[in-house]
Amino acid sequence: MPAFSIIVPVYNRPEELNDLLDSLAVQTFKDFEVIIVDDGSEIKSEQLVSGYAKDFQVRYIYKENEGPGLARNAGAGQATGRWLLFLDSDCFLPVDYMEIVNRETASEDFDSFGGPDRPHHSFNVIQKAIGYAMSSVLTTGGIRGAAEKFDIFYPRSFNLGVRNSVFCSLNGFSSMRFGEDLDFSMRLLKKGYSSRLIKDAFVYHKRRKNLRAFFKQVYNSGIARINLELRHKGTLKLVHCLPTLFVLGHLAVLLASLCQPWLLLLLVPVPLIVFFHALRETKELHTACWAVPAVFTQNFGYGLGFLEALIVRKMLKQKEFQAFSKNFYK
Structure with missing residues (x-):
């Protein structure tokens, strides 16, 4: 054995x-x-x-x-x-x-x-x-x-x-x-x-x-988080909601900037923080540059999947589902 x-x-x-x-x-x-x-x-x-x-x-x-x-x-x-x-x-x-x-x-x-x-x-x-x-x-x-x-x-x-x-x-x-x-x-x-x-x-x-394949993966991770909460009550924490708040916050700023363009400045700190933190962690300039779209892909993918599952599972009371089932590996 x-x-x-x-x-x-x-x-x-x-x-x-x-x-x-x-x-x-x-x-x-x-x-x-x-x-x-x-x-x-x-x-x-x-x-x-x-x-x-x-x-x-x-x-x-x-x-x-x-x-x-x-x-x-x-x-x-x-x-x-x-x-x-x-x-x-x-x-x-x-x-x-x-x-x-x-x-x-x-x-x-x-x-x-x-x-x-x-x-x-x-x-x-x-x-x-x-x-x-x-x-x-x-x-x-x-x-x-x-x-x-x-x-x-x-x-x-x-x-x-x-x-x-x-x-x-x-x-x-x-x-x-x-x-x-x-x-x-x-x-x-x-x-x-x-x-x-x-x-x-x-x-x-x-x-x-x-990043396309990564988006599909994290979108399904966002969906899975709601599915897991319905299977295991009480496991959903505030930290799991942060990507959805990230998405909604960015959309709110973009809409508000149609009237007040200066509000777009509010979107500048996050990519800068990500870039410099990634540069410190990886010590590679090229990787730090790509870390910014990677983090945004992660947060938007997870946040949107989480939001869809919140509506479909919690509000509409439908059964478990997944996204991109026909082309996940393409």
């Missing part, structure tokens, strides 16, 4: 999966198995995965497309490790990642864990800018995993570990296509299980390659 079962859902991303598998092959701690779950891809990864059989124990599962949560469940159903470790296919690991995770879990005094994500120096400038937007303290990304003080720590599925027995007791992930990892973590904590942030167990997360 291996110490860890690493489960990775993949959908039409063999080139990104290759980077993750390469990073697993050079880990300093090797007591793990890898289960790749192909969620109905047109571009299959079976041949790629089989090439790593010499490096570690690996299995490939192909199933019909049902979303990442159910793909992870399929992988967990064949896992034999004491701990299940869920990673996204667009991540790859530092060479000592598994060694750090093994050391921290040796205490056996928590039931699940998560870690932060970072951009790698090899990423393109837009990926780095999006990485900044999704982890900065100036955005809601500040509560994603780099710090616990902003909110209860909920492990996210791009970097989430859980005891195999605990996962089974919770019946795994739900069928939600967005927010399924938060739904899982919320159910885990409600049942009295514990979670821990392992700050040193970070992954390199590629995220989206352009």
Whole structure:
């Protein structure tokens, strides 16, 4: 029985999966198995995965497309490790990642864990800018995993570990296509299980390659936040409403400026603050420049999705939904 079962859902991303598998092959701690779950891809990864059989124990599962949560469940159903470790296919690991995770879990005094994500120096400038937007303290990304003080720590599925027995007791992930990892973590904590942030167990997360794809992602994250509140009452916090207030505030200033053009000056401080903060954090001028549109894309995407879901779910009482279902990956 291996110490860890690493489960990775993949959908039409063999080139990104290759980077993750390469990073697993050079880990300093090797007591793990890898289960790749192909969620109905047109571009299959079976041949790629089989090439790593010499490096570690690996299995490939192909199933019909049902979303990442159910793909992870399929992988967990064949896992034999004491701990299940869920990673996204667009991540790859530092060479000592598994060694750090093994050391921290040796205490056996928590039931699940998560870690932060970072951009790698090899990423393109837009990926780095999006990485900044999704982890900065100036955005809601500040509560994603780099710090616990902003909110209860909920492990996210791009970097989430859980005891195999605990996962089974919770019946795994739900069928939600967005927010399924938060739904899982919320159910885990409600049942009295514990979670821990392992700050040193970070992954390199590629995220989206352009702002259009990023907008679709965060728009659905805004929708998911309302869906999660209706599933888990009381989990919606003021910080989750800030992007919508950001959108409404900017629209209000633009409308008011039709009568009072000087009001447009009120829109100047935010991009300047973002630029200089991103420059300090990334130390890259080009990335800091792109951080401004990335942060605005994040806030407008999340805020508009949140606002639509607020109307559709809370006011009109309609069922759960998602946006861009036909062209999300295009």
